[in-house]
Amino acid sequence: MDRVSDKIIGRLARYRALLTDRLPVERSHIFSHEIAAAMRLTASQVRRDLMVLGFNGVPRHGYEVTELIRHLDEFLSSKQVNSVAVVGAGNLGRALIAFLESRRASIRIAAAFDTDLDKCNRVFHGVKCHAMEDLEAVLKQEPIRIAILCVPAEVAQSTANRLVHAGIKGILNFAPVPLRVPLGVTLEELDLTSALEKVVYFTSPPRSPALEGKS
Amino acid sequence: MDRVSDKIIGRLARYRALLTDRLPVERSHIFSHEIAAAMRLTASQVRRDLMVLGFNGVPRHGYEVTELIRHLDEFLSSKQVNSVAVVGAGNLGRALIAFLESRRASIRIAAAFDTDLDKCNRVFHGVKCHAMEDLEAVLKQEPIRIAILCVPAEVAQSTANRLVHAGIKGILNFAPVPLRVPLGVTLEELDLTSALEKVVYFTSPPRSPALEGKS
DNA sequence: TAGATTGTTAATCGATTAACAATC
DNA sequence: TAGATTGTTAATCGATTAACAATC
Numbered sequence: 001m002d003r004v005s006d007k008i009i010g011r012l013a014r015y016r017a018l019l020t021d022r023l024p025v026e027r028s029h030i031f032s033h034e035i036a037a038a039m040r041l042t043a044s045q046v047r048r049d050l051m052v053l054g055f056n057g058v059p060r061h062g063y064e065v066t067e068l069i070r071h072l073d074e075f076l077s078s079k080q081v082n083s084v085a086v087v088g089a090g091n092l093g094r095a096l097i098a099f100l101e102s103r104r105a106s107i108r109i110a111a112a113f114d115t116d117l118d119k120c121n122r123v124f125h126g127v128k129c130h131a132m133e134d135l136e137a138v139l140k141q142e143p144i145r146i147a148i149l150c151v152p153a154e155v156a157q158s159t160a161n162r163l164v165h166a167g168i169k170g171i172l173n174f175a176p177v178p179l180r181v182p183l184g185v186t187l188e189e190l191d192l193t194s195a196l197e198k199v200v201y202f203t204s205p206p207r208s209p210a211l212e213g214k215s
Numbered sequence: 216m217d218r219v220s221d222k223i224i225g226r227l228a229r230y231r232a233l234l235t236d237r238l239p240v241e242r243s244h245i246f247s248h249e250i251a252a253a254m255r256l257t258a259s260q261v262r263r264d265l266m267v268l269g270f271n272g273v274p275r276h277g278y279e280v281t282e283l284i285r286h287l288d289e290f291l292s293s294k295q296v297n298s299v300a301v302v303g304a305g306n307l308g309r310a311l312i313a314f315l316e317s318r319r320a321s322i323r324i325a326a327a328f329d330t331d332l333d334k335c336n337r338v339f340h341g342v343k344c345h346a347m348e349d350l351e352a353v354l355k356q357e358p359i360r361i362a363i364l365c366v367p368a369e370v371a372q373s374t375a376n377r378l379v380h381a382g383i384k385g386i387l388n389f390a391p392v393p394l395r396v397p398l399g400v401t402l403e404e405l406d407l408t409s410a411l412e413k414v415v416y417f418t419s420p421p422r423s424p425a426l427e428g429k430s
Numbered sequence: 431t432a433g434a435t436t437g438t439t440a441a442t443c444g445a446t447t448a449a450c451a452a453t454c
Numbered sequence: 455t456a457g458a459t460t461g462t463t464a465a466t467c468g469a470t471t472a473a474c475a476a477t478c
Contacts (some may be wrong), residue, residue, distance in 0.1 A: 005468080031436095
């Protein structure tokens with residue numbers, strides 16, 4: 001099997017969100033062009049993406065929804081529960097706990113960490129916050145392979161190093177600093193400031209195309 | 216001037232973040248390969264990106280840092296102050312206010328909105344939260360062209376419609392629903408759940424490439 | 431059957447990288 | 455001068471779209 005690109009995985013995750021969260025229950029089948037319309041893509045792309053699942057639709061009837069969801073869950077490792085740690089329990093970290101914990105049964109925020117002693121041993125949205133110094137001990141006891149990093153930029157790299165050393169295999173980074181991680185560790189960077197600055201650029205009237213970028 | 220792609224704009228914003236936030240002050244010049252190393256890109260790509268600025272480096276000396284920052288600011292519309300509204304003042308909305316308000320002088324969170332009357336007229340991280348029903352009135356008084364949308368999925372599209380109707384020209388969407396906006400309105404979608412699910416996929420051991428995707 | 435939709439291959443498009451003459 | 459780095463064009467790579475035979 002060819003390596004499946006980052007972009008395809010992102011879309012598969014969104015197809016599933018569409019099917020599980022937003023589709024009226026009475027539909028038993030769905031066409032590629034319907035998924036495409038809802039996601040603002042082409043039908044070709046949807047069909048091509050779904051090829052990686054090894055699950056076939058039926059010409060003239062489309063894809064059976066429950067089976068499609070089942071294959072998406074399987075493929076995206078969402079049949080097992082994936083435990084995640086939130087590292088840095090500031091405003092953003094705590095908001096992410098609340099936001100993500102409620103979204104997917106397969107994703108469980110298993111622990112939070114912070115250096116601020118006022119936050120330690122408190123429970124935020126149902127998740128216990130541990131002292132940063134207990135990181136290694138807690139990770140030894142819980143099967144956490146993934147961390148969401150929302151610490152200040154200055155300590156982002158050193159914290160990431162420590163996470164990797166403690167056995168973390170995937171990092172979702174919200175700190176506005178490009179991280180360096182060893183091969184074998186997955187890294188996804190989410191730079192909120194530059195995302196907003198893109199909108200600012202394409203929205204500003206002056207020299208740039210008055211009508212639009214990626215609407 | 217060719218239309219500059221979304222991706223290039225995103226990288227230009229991050230180049231600026233690097234230069235303004237993370238560079239030791241004593242450096243007067245910087246090479247393309249240094250920027251590339253810090254950002255995990257190739258030097259070719261950095262030079263190509265910088266071409267759009269119409270600002271030239273000097274062979275053997277690189278780019279003058281203060282001038283480069285000035286051109287980036289100019290290009291990214293960061294010489295003027297850009298007022299932004301946060302729509303939906305739940306956990307995520309309030310965290311974004313705190314996070315973004317402190318990051319760039321050129322970005323100012325000018326107002327927040329929420330339907331929850333308990334939140335109205337309160338001030339979160341220095342930003343006043345208005346009743347959702349006052350949206351049109353407030354936007355009429357303030358020069359806000361951009362909105363950050365963090366309302367529940369069910370009301371995301373209807374809220375977006377209302378924002379557009381009230382004159383908003385750019386939306387950064389955190390609601391996990393693909394939005395539909397008219398031509399002429401910039402839309403940037405940030406799906407936190409699918410970002411995390413990407414990490415889950417590339418981190419899970421079973422069938423997928425044990426050694427890595429985009430580390 | 432006729433018509434619509436699928437799975438998949440080929441064509442196109444856009445973005446990244448490599449190459450290299452110009453130049454400091 | 456020689457060597458390093460730039461700006462820019464050409465080559466490569468990867469992702470999206472179009473096309474179409476298979477099929478329900």
